[in-house]
Amino acid sequence: MTENDDRLAGELALATVRFARHLRGRRRDSLVSLTQLSALNALANDGPLTPGQLAARERVQPPSMTRVIASLADLGLVRRAPHPTDGRQVIVSLSEQGEQVITGEAAAREAWLRGKLDDLAPEQRATLAEAVDILNGLIAAEEKQA
Amino acid sequence: MTENDDRLAGELALATVRFARHLRGRRRDSLVSLTQLSALNALANDGPLTPGQLAARERVQPPSMTRVIASLADLGLVRRAPHPTDGRQVIVSLSEQGEQVITGEAAAREAWLRGKLDDLAPEQRATLAEAVDILNGLIAAEEKQA
DNA sequence: TATTGTTATACTCTATAACTATA
DNA sequence: TATAGTTATAGAGTATAACAATA
Numbered sequence: 199m200t201e202n203d204d205r206l207a208g209e210l211a212l213a214t215v216r217f218a219r220h221l222r223g224r225r226r227d228s229l230v231s232l233t234q235l236s237a238l239n240a241l242a243n244d245g246p247l248t249p250g251q252l253a254a255r256e257r258v259q260p261p262s263m264t265r266v267i268a269s270l271a272d273l274g275l276v277r278r279a280p281h282p283t284d285g286r287q288v289i290v291s292l293s294e295q296g297e298q299v300i301t302g303e304a305a306a307r308e309a310w311l312r313g314k315l316d317d318l319a320p321e322q323r324a325t326l327a328e329a330v331d332i333l334n335g336l337i338a339a340e341e342k343q344a
Numbered sequence: 345m346t347e348n349d350d351r352l353a354g355e356l357a358l359a360t361v362r363f364a365r366h367l368r369g370r371r372r373d374s375l376v377s378l379t380q381l382s383a384l385n386a387l388a389n390d391g392p393l394t395p396g397q398l399a400a401r402e403r404v405q406p407p408s409m410t411r412v413i414a415s416l417a418d419l420g421l422v423r424r425a426p427h428p429t430d431g432r433q434v435i436v437s438l439s440e441q442g443e444q445v446i447t448g449e450a451a452a453r454e455a456w457l458r459g460k461l462d463d464l465a466p467e468q469r470a471t472l473a474e475a476v477d478i479l480n481g482l483i484a485a486e487e488k489q490a
Numbered sequence: 491t492a493t494t495g496t497t498a499t500a501c502t503c504t505a506t507a508a509c510t511a512t513a
Numbered sequence: 514t515a516t517a518g519t520t521a522t523a524g525a526g527t528a529t530a531a532c533a534a535t536a
Contacts, residue, residue, distance in 0.1 A: 201379065206461055206469060206473055206476075207458045209473075209476050210457065210461075211378060211457060212381070212382050212385060213480055214363050214480050215364050215367065215368070215378045215379070216480075217360050217482075218360050218364035219403065219404070220403060220483055220528090221361065222361070223403075223528090226528085231502075232357060233504095235358070236358050236361065236362065238356060244432075247519075248517080248518090249518060249519090250517060255363065256419055257366060257506065258365070258505090259504075259506080260517075261504085261507095261518085261519070262503070262504050262505070262520095264519055265503080266500095266503085268519095270509075276416045281517095284516095284517085285511075285513075285517095286510050286513070287513065288518070290462045299371060311353040311356065311482075312350060312353045314485070315353055317485075318452055318478065323352060325471055326479075327352055327469045328354065328475075329471055329475030330352075330355050330359045332464065332471060333359050333360075333363045333472075336363075336457075336460045337362060337363065339463075365503090368504085375523070378525095395495060395496090396493090397496095400525075404526090404527070405498070405528060406495065406526075407495085407497080407527090407529080408528070409495095410495070411525095411527090412526085414496095415525095427494095428497085430493095430535075431494095431533065431534075431535050431536080432493065432494040432495070432535045432536095433493095433495080434495070443496085
């Protein structure tokens with residue numbers, strides 16, 4: 199099966215990158231970018247986190263996350279508070295506006311993709327849902343090793 | 345089914361972007377980036393193309409493709425030749441080295457992903473393969489409209 | 491005038507290296 | 514000395530606007 203794996207690996211990589219490019223392009227006029235939305239999403243799922251934890255969750259380096267957090271703070275979507283006992287650390291949490299973005303606006307704004315998904319057959323949607331789980335699993339498995 | 349679609353759209357978008365980030369990171373020490381590989385791939389599949397055609401295939405704006413082509417030409421992976429009848433146009437084609445990248449090196453280099461796919465159940469690989477087709481279909485459908 | 495491609499410029503996302511403050 | 518976070522800097526990838534050459 200190695201030959202098929204080779205082909206699947208290549209096709210999956212190219213399709214993913216092409217699709218991600220498309221999605222980013224579609225959000226140009228959106229309030230938050232996908233990178234920002236992804237960080238907000240982590241805070242919504244896991245509650246307040248330190249920048250270091252956020253960077254680990256999102257699998258970026260700490261300086262990259264510092265920038266994302268700064269941009270979100272500028273937009274008023276997250277707050278930074280000092281850690282109660284460790285003066286080095288910072289607690290990042292969603293603001294009310296940030297929560298609104300997560301709960302309401304974000305989903306509604308993915309309009310293009312939603313429309314496309316609507317046109318698919320139910321089995322195709324199910325396939326994509328499974329694929330999402332598999333992809334997330336591949337990345338999660340990575341975490342354990344590293 | 346709209347509620348599920350909302351959720352699927354969001355999750356698919358985040359998973360795609362996260363996975364693409366991961367893939368790009370993995371190729372840091374590679375000869376060509378995924379963006380470059382994607383363009384090489386288009387030339388391998390479709391034969392020589394003009395920059396405009398390549399930009400359309402890859403769904404980027406012409407100036408973006410100009411840069412990609414320039415970087416590939418610097419690496420000696422593509423050649424630029426004048427169009428035989430239209431002096432405005434340029435024909436971009438794979439060099440021998442470019443073909444080697446496509447046929448051999450590229451697939452072998454996706455080692456991380458290949459290993460991961462190898463660990464999956466056959467049904468999961470099949471799911472991913474279907475998902476690739478669906479995603480490419482979504483983008484292709486876009487083309488007809490635009 | 492319209493089209494093709496490029497140049498100029500800028501913004502986002504990401505990284506590594508160096509620094510600051512705290513433990 | 515080690516850790517958490519930030520700042521400084523750089524590079525890739527994308528875009529829009531303006532330009533040149535050709536049709």
